[in-house]
Amino acid sequence: MGKTDIIIIGGGAAGLMAGCAAGELGLRTLVLERKHKPGRKLLMCGNARCNLTTNISDGRMLQMLGEPVGRFLETAIGAFSPSMLQRWFAAGGLRTVVKAGNKVYPHTERASDVLNLFTDQLRDKNISLACSSVVESVEKSKKGFCVATGNFWVESRYVLIATGGISYPKTGSVGDGQEWAKRLGHTIEPYRPGLAGFEVEPYVLKGRIGTIYERVVVDVLSEGRKIAETRGVYEIEKWGVGGTAITDASRVVARQRLETVVLRIKLENGKIEEIKPMRVRPVKEAMVTVGGVMLNEIDSRTMESRICPGLYFAGEVLDIDGPTGGYNLQAAFSTARLAVGAIGKRCGKGGFHALEKPAKRRPRK
Ligand SMILES: Cc1cc2nc3c(=O)[nH]c(=O)nc-3n(C[C@H](O)[C@H](O)[C@H](O)COP(=O)(O)OP(=O)(O)OC[C@H]3O[C@@H](n4cnc5c(N)ncnc54)[C@H](O)[C@@H]3O)c2cc1C
Secondary structure, eight states, X not given: OOOOSEEEEOOSHHHHHHHHHHHHHTOOEEEEOSSSSSOHHHHHHHHHTOOOEEOSOHHHHHHHHOTTHHHHTHHHHHHSOHHHHHHHHHHTTOOEEEEGGGEEEETTOOHHHHHHHHHHHHHHTTOXXXXXXXXXXXXXXXXXXXXXXXXXXXXXXXXXEOOOOSSSGGGTOSSHHHHHHHHTTOOEEEEEESSOOEEOOHHHHTTTXXXXXXXXXXXXXXXXXEEEEEEEEEEEOSSSXXXXXXXXXXXXXXXXXXXXXXXXXXXXXXXXXXXOXXXXXXXXXXXXXXXXXXGGGXXXXXXXXXXXXXXXXXXXXXXXXXXXTTHHHHHHHHHHHHHHHHHHHHTTOOOOOOOOOOOOXXXXX
């Protein structure tokens, strides 16, 4: 391969979107992915249906993300919002549909169609994607950065790290990006399980394993005070309690570093049960990792490192996470496009083409 403008490390949600964005700007780009196929986690998203984003306003989205994530993502979401994301997919030939809870899916409800769209676009835009390329190190060099795998090394002025968090390590995200960032001077916020279930006393589970309660409301209480309210499904599992209302509560516990909590669960039939979780399930089982590259060391207007110029980050490698419902993919896609847009500017490229708004239907006479 000749000269590259940008090396993107990671072929997950953020890396694939970054590769497509780089193709749109005409940047010479190489995407390196450790697995023999890209997008392993993407294929698992939304039970393989891929909940791409949420159909709410940008302001509401930032509010739902909470602090400090919401403030950090303001520029990224403004530059590539949930509605722009839906238009981007439609322009690529994959319409989206809005389902219950404002959840947005590809109309086919197949994550594999999302992945195919990404890989087709990379091919059409001549972006090289090298799978089975396990990056081992990222170091500063005369030309910018030297990125080395076990078999080859490449240099580039700009590097975008999109290697994900540390959840579901079998999908390839094992925390490598955070290690390189640390060696280049960054601080890593300790990892905590973001969206995970809780282990509870056996009496909570007795005679109910496999039961699913729809539409519950959970009050997250700490030291007698209500900290947050989550809504969704409550499931009784062999190992403890799960479901979206519970996993969203675990994110509140992780973000606010709550030591002890009580979950007050209001069921649809009006019954209320209170459970005192013993512990949260491990981070490798969580759907998202809380913790990662510290946000105050990143310029939120560009996703560039404030510590190591020329180094950019996107997606879950950063200390960003959201509740269930499409927030995490949106964050990965938005940060990826913001970073590539900023690199494009530095390489003298114009901005992205405007995404057409859907034609307004004429009112019936
Ligand atoms: C079961 C499950 C379901 C989910 N469902 C949803 C959903 O429906 N909606 C939603 O919004 N979010 C969902 N999420 C969360 C979402 O999948 C993640 O937040 C998102 O994938 C993060 O994207 P990323 O690109 O930052 O990281 P990843 O998708 O994890 O991608 C990182 C990539 O980097 C590669 N990589 C890592 N290290 C190296 C290395 N050394 N060299 C080369 N490549 C490397 C990995 O192999 C991987 O392909 C779900 C998560 C899980 C686990």
